[in-house]
Amino acid sequence: MSHPANATAFLKDQSRAKWHDETLWIVRQKRDQTIHAIPEWEKLRDLASQIKEHTLSKLDFYLEELEKNASANGIKVHWAENAEEHNEIVGRILEEKNCKAIVKSKSILTEECHLNPYLESKGIEVVDTDLGERIIQFLKQPPSHIVMPAIHLKKRDISDIFHEKLHTEKGNEDPVYLTHAARLHLRSKFLEAKVAITGVNFAVAETGEFVVCTNEGNADMGVHLADTHIACMGIEKLIPRRKDLGVFLRLLARSATGQSITNYNSHFRSPAPGKELHLILVNNGRTKQLAREKFRNSLKCIRCGACMNTCPIYRRSGGFSYGSTVPGPIGSILSPGIDLKKYSTLPFASTLCGSCSDVCPVKINIHEQLYEWRQEITKAHGTSAKGLSMQLANGIFKSPLAYKLSGKMMRAALKNLPESIIYNPLNVWGKSRNLPETPAESFKDWYKKNRK
């Protein structure tokens, strides 16, 4: 996995890359408009950050409280140490119900656990019911964004996919027409499914309930029609009290899409008579991240995706360039915790501009953690050519004479060498940029003549 190589490939299609950048920038602008209508926005961010800080500091306590209260409400609570255990629990419940087709509402956790291929290998039909998710499911692609999973596709692409899969009119790109076709298609799936799977946006320890936020109402449609509801959550999705919820609901939709609130914020507290409600609490590396002091607050993330929309790198390289379930800035600090080697280029896929940290509704210091991961990665890689050049650089910069000589040599070289040597394939800077014109003397030389 190499982000630079993937990004270079993405940028080859200039018009699509430009469109991708502009589309996400529109979302960022919508977000700006709504947050500027909230005078206490920064206070809300502080509050949310502190609530999460507190929760993470007592995560064991609140998880047990959640389990106790949810169980008392009639919810069957399961614990999964990793993705495999999570998938097995889901598989076992479906087996008990003799269920061969399920509907699922968008859940990045089930993506992270690769639930779909697991269930499909057992002969179970999985239908993602979020419109964007369904589109990429037709293409056998993962989401390219955690909130807008099909944001990398244009209307024309969707028209072509629907023509092939749902037999819509060829070339008809009308969103109303296409959405209607999707609705009819999904309706039949909703009616067939005996089990519905959803993610969880917030679980409330105090009341033993959880909240699912969608814009399409698809989670509710699936859950209400099915006999069994399985909700899957990462253990960090916890908040202590129901009264904390308002803080996060105000931040989530505004940060994600610029809406003042998500269309459907559905609370699930206990199963309806004759039905079953399961809640799976998944660790999958989260307690490991919790133990890493410098990176623990990445677990505050409420998955709004705002850092992706604002990130100038994400906008110009697309979600797939990151090769991880959660892409973009937040993914670049979560993924190295899962596999440092595989994701070693991600913390470098940033200019450390800091926009992600300032846009983050729970104030995760994302760009500072990117910097910290860089230090960890170079340590883990041991002595490399780059490491040696850095030691050499330190040798130059700690010695004024060495600095002066190398500076002089560099300026002389740039001045006197023919352009064909300066602008060669090994000079990556010069591929699309000119080098600065070289002055006759350094400032140091000037200062000695004019001020000393």
Place this chain on the structure above:
Amino acid sequence: MKNDAPHIGLFIPCYIDQFYPNVAIATLELLEKLGCKVSYPLHQTCCGQPMSNAGYESETCGTTEKFIKDFAEFDYIVAPSGSCVLHVKEHSPSIPKLKKNQAYVQSRIYELSEFITDILKVDSIPGSFPHRIGFHASCHGLRGLRLASDSERNDPGFNKTLQLMKDLSGLELVELSRRDECCGFGGTFAVTEEAISVQMGKDRIADHVDKGVEFIVGGDMSCLMHMQGIATRNRENVRIMHFAELLNQAIS
């Protein structure tokens, strides 16, 4: 120069020393025109940021130690680069044997416009610069040192650098469509992520060019060097200028 004027140590980042001596000269002259006593320690080299941002912070102890020794004797340290100042403040490795001096240096180092507004308490600079300019807010100054409010946060709007230019006669400041987007330089990022870096630079320049600016003005030569490199290669009709040069030229 006032006799009781604080003694300023001028920190000129390595690439400005080597490639943009005019920016350093302008910084020195501007501070002198504002009544400051300025010295340039001749043995200074670099702050260590290029190595640290590449993941080799631990390899910069020698460079950092040298920096502290070069600047510990001054009342203030001033540099025409938000990025390098931020590095010294936040990312230089701790040198235990120089703990006190390091803390002193870190608390006394200022970016140029920050020093003029916050320490010299200069509200604006009188003079004239009859040109249409676009301002490139460099990320490390903007979101690291908070030299201005950014568009992500819901804070009262301010900009320490532009504040200094607000009374220059003839100066026309254009509003960009993306006020504070990164230019794509990012130190070693410019090389390791070459394609994106160049694309970001092109987009950033286009925002200025589309608004018909004569000068792209900023506070970090590294961002400006990157944009200048792209603008020159693509024969864009726009010039690049550090605000120290602008103010030094405009001041009356």
